[in-house]
Amino acid sequence: MSDAVETVALRRHFGAFKAVDGVDLAVTRGEIFGFLGPNGAGKTTTVRVLTTLLGPTSGSARVAGYDVVSQGAAVRASIGVALQEAGLDGLATGRELLRLHGRLAGLSRGDAPRRAAELIELVGLAEAADRRVMTYSGGMKRRLDLAAALVHRPTVLFLDEPTTGLDPASRAIIWEQVRTLRSQDGVTVFLTTQYLEEADVLADRVAIIDRGVIVAEGSPAALKAKVGTDVIRLEVDGATAELCAAFTSVPGVTGAEAAEGGVVVHAADGGAALPAVLGILGGRGLAVGRASVSSPTLDDVFLAVTGRPAGHDDTDGAADVRAPAPHPAGGVRS
Amino acid sequence: MSVIRDGSTPPRAAGDARLAAGLPTAAAAFELGRRAFRNIVRVPIGNLPSLIIPLFILAVNVGALGAIASRQIDVGEGGYLAFFLPTALVLSITNSAVSSGMGVVRDMDSGYFDKLLLAPISRLSILLGRLSADGFRASLQATLLLTVGLIFGSGLASGPLGFLVIVAMLAVWALAYAGISLAIALRTGSIDATQSSFLIGFPLVFLSTATVPLELMSPWMRAFAEVNPVTYILNAVRSLISDGWDVGVLLRGFAAIGAVALITVPLSLLALRRRVAVGGSR
Ligand SMILES: Nc1ncnc2c1ncn2[C@@H]1O[C@H](COP(=O)(O)OP(=O)(O)OP(=O)(O)O)[C@@H](O)[C@H]1O
Ligand SMILES: [Mg+2]
Numbered sequence: 001m002s003d004a005v006e007t008v009a010l011r012r013h014f015g016a017f018k019a020v021d022g023v024d025l026a027v028t029r030g031e032i033f034g035f036l037g038p039n040g041a042g043k044t045t046t047v048r049v050l051t052t053l054l055g056p057t058s059g060s061a062r063v064a065g066y067d068v069v070s071q072g073a074a075v076r077a078s079i080g081v082a083l084q085e086a087g088l089d090g091l092a093t094g095r096e097l098l099r100l101h102g103r104l105a106g107l108s109r110g111d112a113p114r115r116a117a118e119l120i121e122l123v124g125l126a127e128a129a130d131r132r133v134m135t136y137s138g139g140m141k142r143r144l145d146l147a148a149a150l151v152h153r154p155t156v157l158f159l160d161e162p163t164t165g166l167d168p169a170s171r172a173i174i175w176e177q178v179r180t181l182r183s184q185d186g187v188t189v190f191l192t193t194q195y196l197e198e199a200d201v202l203a204d205r206v207a208i209i210d211r212g213v214i215v216a217e218g219s220p221a222a223l224k225a226k227v228g229t230d231v232i233r234l235e236v237d238g239a240t241a242e243l244c245a246a247f248t249s250v251p252g253v254t255g256a257e258a259a260e261g262g263v264v265v266h267a268a269d270g271g272a273a274l275p276a277v278l279g280i281l282g283g284r285g286l287a288v289g290r291a292s293v294s295s296p297t298l299d300d301v302f303l304a305v306t307g308r309p310a311g312h313d314d315t316d317g318a319a320d321v322r323a324p325a326p327h328p329a330g331g332v333r334s
Numbered sequence: 335m336s337v338i339r340d341g342s343t344p345p346r347a348a349g350d351a352r353l354a355a356g357l358p359t360a361a362a363a364f365e366l367g368r369r370a371f372r373n374i375v376r377v378p379i380g381n382l383p384s385l386i387i388p389l390f391i392l393a394v395n396v397g398a399l400g401a402i403a404s405r406q407i408d409v410g411e412g413g414y415l416a417f418f419l420p421t422a423l424v425l426s427i428t429n430s431a432v433s434s435g436m437g438v439v440r441d442m443d444s445g446y447f448d449k450l451l452l453a454p455i456s457r458l459s460i461l462l463g464r465l466s467a468d469g470f471r472a473s474l475q476a477t478l479l480l481t482v483g484l485i486f487g488s489g490l491a492s493g494p495l496g497f498l499v500i501v502a503m504l505a506v507w508a509l510a511y512a513g514i515s516l517a518i519a520l521r522t523g524s525i526d527a528t529q530s531s532f533l534i535g536f537p538l539v540f541l542s543t544a545t546v547p548l549e550l551m552s553p554w555m556r557a558f559a560e561v562n563p564v565t566y567i568l569n570a571v572r573s574l575i576s577d578g579w580d581v582g583v584l585l586r587g588f589a590a591i592g593a594v595a596l597i598t599v600p601l602s603l604l605a606l607r608r609r610v611a612v613g614g615s616r
Contacts, residue, residue, distance in 0.1 A: 091377070
């Protein structure tokens with residue numbers, strides 16, 4: 001069977017500006033694919049081309065086996081799309097909106113309301129379902145948008161920054177949905193994000209796009225390994241070289257050094273190594289003031305592969321450093 | 335629209351067997367029309383200006399000019415009210431046709447237009463849905479204004495069937511004329527530009543037989559009024575109200591609407607096609 005998404009030398013220019021400039025992607029069926037990049041990298045433009053909302057300047061793209069240019073209708077029948085800015089009808093209620101899109105997708109007059117009710121339950125909008133969409137919070141709109149994208153049971157789902165601006169609870173709901181869709185329905189998920197952490201917890205494979213060009217591709221672990229390792233910071237008195245050497249005996253730990261007020265331990269997977277590291281301290285009767293695990297961020301990977309920090313605005317090549325991406329997984333990862 | 339109807343039939347084996355068969359064009363247009371009309375009803379204040387302004391002009395004109403005008407114009411039994419009522423009707427319908435484009439441009443603004451473009455339906459049904467809601471709204475509007483005119487004694491020479499023909503004619507006019515605001519909306523994606531299509535309506539309505547018959551006009555105005563489709567729509571509605579059934583005048587009225595549609599329908603279809611090629615609401 002063909003790949004779920006397949007692009008060859010895909011380009012989309014706006015006048016002289018090269019928003020997407022020769023992208024080759026292959027997303028296999030049933031995969032959760034993370035498409036990472038800073039602001040203005042070309043993520044949304046790529047998604048709009050793949051979903052037939054925008055024509056490519058050159059190159060080709062197939063989605064669910066259909067060509068996005070010559071078989072647009074078949075592509076649209078196969079995909080579900082939640083765009084970066086949830087496009088909803090503010091005057092409709094959530095239920096009305098889902099019913100309408102069920103009807104448009106070909107559900108019968110009887111089935112459309114049933115499917116709407118099912119989806120409302122699925123995304124946890126039961127209380128708000130009969131309120132007008134304009135009264136919804138940002139997170140509720142995102143969830144409704146996701147539900148609308150699922151109405152016709154698509155085989156390939158495009159989610160453009162589905163969790164940006166969401167609180168951890170709403171983010172967790174979206175993550176949960178994405179995982180369930182893949183595991184229960186075998187849906188392929190093409191998900192854009194600015195956060196490596198998000199791709200890390202969700203995606204099987206990741207591609208990083210910058211200024212319209214793919215700069216790195218691989219599994220999240222492989223990408224992080226490219227940049228370096230997780231860092232465990234321990235606040236502890238009396239860190240010695242001997243102690244540091246003891247840490248390196250823990251499987252997965254690649255190095256340790258004494259630092260200001262404690263020790264810094266490098267490990268491929270900081271969360272997995274943490275118990276053993278703490279065990280060594282405990283065995284020596286050393287009290288830990290504070291322990292934290294941090295992973296390489298998109299900025300670190302980005303810096304490593306491009307040699308410059310991720311910029312806010314790429315149109316003039318300005319490379320102003322962004323604030324660090326939030327860590328949705330929290331300090332100590334499980 | 336299903337894959338087949340879109341003319342881009344995929345080789346099934348190459349893609350998914352499990353394709354959502356979208357709703358056929360007519361049914362999709364019906365659902366979208368229902369949604370568009372529901373939104374019109376949910377912002378009732380949005381419909382007030384196109385009802386109140388014509389009623390106001392009607393009242394002022396009949397009150398202030400009725401006595402003078404009746405001496406100059408052969409207004410028949412219904413008086414100046416019967417002469418001016420068609421003007422109020424056409425003005426109301428023409429002005430509110432702007433809202434067809436406004437509906438589309440608002441959807442583009444909110445991004446909902448993209449969602450409609452992504453639905454497995456024909457793109458044509460998006461336009462047809464919008465138009466059916468506006469046609470329905472225009473019929474209600476015409477019914478209301480005509481009823482007010484009747485209450486105040488304009489009379490209706492053609493009887494109940496004439497009532498229906500007037501409403502139908504104005505609804506068809508609303509659809510033909512809405513093509514202008516739809517084309518501007520789709521072409522520009524701008525609320526301001528779409529709203530300014532309002533400006534086309536005023537000269538069109540008033541440089542016609544809206545206030546006086548052709549015989550009383552200055553030569554330049556008469557020259558314009560004679561090629562203005564609104565003149566023929568007004569004549570047709572007026573004949574139904576004041577004189578009864580004059581098939582020739584009616585046919586000319588519908589022909590004038592057809593001529594306008596011949597320009598506006600291709601314009602809006604071209605604009606839709608271009609919008610889709612340029613990429614949704616961007
Ligand atoms: N219609 C357009 N006309 C001109 N330039 C455009 C257009 N659409 C996008 N661009 C430009 O293309 C570049 C890529 O935009 P895109 O929206 O794909 O970025 P993105 O990766 O989705 O960014 P973000 O994380 O901010 O959503 C930007 O510099 C943007 O200004
Ligand atoms: Mg984007």
